[in-house]
Amino acid sequence: MKHPTRLMILLSLAAPLAASLPALAEDLEAAVAAVRQLGAVNGQALACAEKAAAARAKVLMLAHSPKTARFGAAYEEATQEAYLAQTRASGTCPDTRALDGKLNDAAQKLQATLPIAPPAAK
Numbered sequence: 001m002k003h004p005t006r007l008m009i010l011l012s013l014a015a016p017l018a019a020s021l022p023a024l025a026e027d028l029e030a031a032v033a034a035v036r037q038l039g040a041v042n043g044q045a046l047a048c049a050e051k052a053a054a055a056r057a058k059v060l061m062l063a064h065s066p067k068t069a070r071f072g073a074a075y076e077e078a079t080q081e082a083y084l085a086q087t088r089a090s091g092t093c094p095d096t097r098a099l100d101g102k103l104n105d106a107a108q109k110l111q112a113t114l115p116i117a118p119p120a121a122k
Helices: 003-047 051-064 069-088 096-113
Strands: none
Touching: 003 051, 003 069, 003 096, 051 096
């Protein structure tokens, strides 16, 4: 096979992938935003000594988020920012019900952007 023919074949195969890259980037940013939202709730829960909410946030993070530096950093940064904001604020901590509502919202966004894969059949 001549080089121009190979090049044409490769370009024709790459075109559909290139067309989907903007959608993939948007999906990735939405997923990172969902992880950041979860981290923010986690930080507030930690600052307010809401151990159950913080534990649930951790479980959600481990279940949904890819184990990559980008997602881990987004979660940790959002956690630290929210923790510092809560401890520096003169306001009071939200009640457990309000924190659970924020956690439920974050869980829904995670499920929409990073659904849990079903376990493989044995």
